[in-house]
Amino acid sequence: MSDRLRPLLVVAAVLVLVLGVVPAVLGAFDRSYLYQVANLALIFVLLAASMHLVTGVAGLLQLGHAAFYGVGAYTAALLTTEAGLSFGWTLPLAGLGAAFVAVLVALPTMRLVSIYFAVATLGIGQMLYLVMLNWVPVTKGPNGILVTSGLTLFGYDLSRPASAYFVVAVVTLASLWVIHRLSHSYYGNALRSLREDDQCADAMGLDTVRLKIESFAVSGFFAGIAGALWAHTAGYISPADFSFPQSILILAMVVVGGLGSLPGAVIGALVLILLPEVLRPVGDFRNIIVGGVLFFSILLMPKGIIGEVSALDLVRRQLGGAWRGEGTKAGSEVGWR
Amino acid sequence: MTTLLTINGATRRFGGLTAVDGVSTTVAKGELVGVIGPNGAGKTTLFNLISGFTPLSAGKVHFKGRRIDGQKPFRIARLGIGRTFQNLRIFPNMSVFDNVSVGAAGMLGVNAAGAVFGGKARSEAISRRAWAALEQVGLQGLAGELAANISYGRRKYLEIARALAMEPELIILDEPAAGLNDTETRELAAFIKRLHGDGMTVLLVEHDMGLVMGICERVVVLASGRKIADAAPEVVRKDAAVLEAYLGVEE
Incomplete structure (x- = not known):
């Protein structure tokens, strides 16, 4: 297959699946519960992808991600109910609001390293939750x-379940495209180098503090976008939606899928949202099964369902993002175009 | 010859210990200068003072006529100083090519909006530089390998390639021969000589006297933080103070 055709086919396949096959199946059953599950799955795909950028790629263990999701959701909800703004305004403002809070949080905490940074984000997540x-x-x-x-x-009124699904799907896909471009480019490489050895990255001429704050803000922005999607499609939000266990759930998605791997984050989110729904017939026992799946998947696949190395390889070959040195043979694609 | 780097009375105190004590020297464009000294002489500290990792307690450092002490490491790097580290610091979970491309990206600049919406010009410039640096050290065949999976000797070259991808005007190598056997050290010496022959200015800190004496045009000798000699290798070899520092003096 030609190098130009393959990426187009991959993108077309994803679009057909998310915007064609899934809505067709949902339409055939036509139950609002199923639409709600589909929306929730997409929203968590976006949350996991945004956490992937900051925790998987830049290596900053973020334990308060759900709080930024909450900031976005409350921003959108209040702008709608109090100020009467519609989705075209609430969506970007929810993202910007969450990004703004993320920058405020990042400024004092970015000089902390590893576990200390993680504990700081845990505290800030708790604080934002208590404010809500x-x-x-x-x-x-x-x-x-x-x-x-x-x-x-x-x-246009988009509140019918079928049209709401399209709104969530289009926003999620567009956001994923941006996160894909960030993680699979020289920018993502720079973030990975911070994760590996930030002092060394500094000696290469990278402004490490600026990059960390930036990645934190971008990650917060997309968590805020996810929050707006949730506020507008769920119809009701409360602080419990954005509490610490939600942060841990998102972290689990990223780790089970493969830390540092964007396709992994997407798959991890789908597994951890859809599995409990599929297991609904077995009753409360399903939570134990989900726990077991988590435990054994990390035991058997510590690098995740699609580890970082295989994910990058996959993206390079399937999406044609790789660079090839002169005189090298095919199959030795490296770097990013 | 134009002076590239000027170190003027560089001093660094750690509590009561003076690790580097009033060291002054210069490096001219195109020179290959070695810094030697016994363990604890302050060689690595001197390097960290130049590259901005350790602030000076006193003294000044100028690069291309600009004062660089007190600046952040990344700003000093962007002025054209590439460095390697004493204990081999590569990015283990990134491919060889990606490691090297970070050096190029740091110099050409990274920004989020450019990566998302920008064209391919920036990434291609970065890739070309990275590829050229890999060819310079002969690692292009391993470009796609994970850095953690290549041999120790090759990782040394990877670290040098990463600094070369910055296309620096001055490269400072901190003990590049540490952990290498005799054959590898000889190969490395030949490589550094070739690099210098191609016009690179090199400042080399090394424990291995043979390597430094064999290839450097000028040798700076440190002992207990002080400069005790600064001359051509054959002069330094016969210097009484140097012999005393290295061999001890007979009672």
């Missing part, structure tokens, strides 16, 4: 916020 829970005049506290309006774009 206790700032009752604004967030309505534990009662949460009912979001029944706002999913309109250029005056």
Whole structure:
């Protein structure tokens, strides 16, 4: 297959699957519960992909990711219910709001290393969660916020389950494309070098502090986008949606899928959202099965379902992003175009 | 000959210990200068003072006429100083090519918006530089390998290639022969000589006297943080202070 054709086919296959096959299947069953599951799966794909960038690629263990997801969700929900803004405004503003909070958090914490940074993000995640829970005049506290309006774009009402699914799918795919370009390029290489040895990266001329803050902000931005999608499609948000266990769930998706691997993060998210749904018939026992799957998958595949090395190799060959030195044989693609 | 690097009274104190004590020297464009000294003489500290990893307690460092002490390491690197580390610091979980491309990317600049929406010009410039550096050290055949999987000797060259991909004006090598056997050390000496022959300015810290004496045009000798000699190898070899520092003096 020609090198030019293959990437187009891969992209076309993903688009047909997400925007064609899945909605067709959902339409055939036409149950709002199934649409909700599909939306949730896509939202967590985006959350895992955004955490992949900061934790997998840049190597900053982030234990408060769900809080940025929450900042995005509350921003979107409040802008809709209080200010009457529609989706075209709430979506970017939710992303920017979360990115802004991420920068505020990053500025003092970026000089911390490894486990100390992780504990700092844990604390900040908890703080943001407690703000959502206790700032009752604004967030309505534990009662949460009912979001029944706002999913309109250029005056079109997109709140029907089928059209809402398309909104979530298109936003998720576009965000994934951006995260793909960031992780699979010289930019991603630079972030990986921070993970490997940031002092050494410094000696190569990389502004390591700026890059860390930037990756944290971009990751926060997409978590905020995911939050807006959740607020507008779930119809109701409450602090529990953005608590510590959610952060750990996202982390588990990234690790089970393969730390540093974008396809892995996507697959990890799909497995951990869809598996409990598929196992619904076995009742409460399903949680034990999900735990078992987590445990054994990490025991048997410590590098994840698709480890970083295989993921990069896959992207280089299937998406044609690789560079080939003169005089080298085919199959030795390296670097990023 | 134009002076590239000027070190003027560089001093670094760690608590009560003075690791580098008033060292002054210069490196001219195109020179190959060696820094030797017994263990604990302050060689690596001197390197870290130049590259900005350790701040000076006193003194000044100029590069191309600009004062560089007090600047962050990445800014000093961008002015054109590439370095390697004493204990081999590569990026183990990245491919050989990706390792080297970081050196090029650091110099050409990375930005998120450019990576997402920009054209291919930047990535191709980075790739070309990285490939050229790999060819220079002869590692192009291993470009796709994970850096952790190649042999120790090759990793040494990988680290040098990464610094070369920065296309620096001055390269500082911190004990490149550490851990290499005699044959590998000879090969490395030939390589450094070739690099210098191609016009690179090299500052070399080395424990291995033979390597430094064999290839350097000028040798700076440190002992207990002080400069005790700064001359051609054949002069340094007969210097009384140097012999005392290395062999001890007979009572």
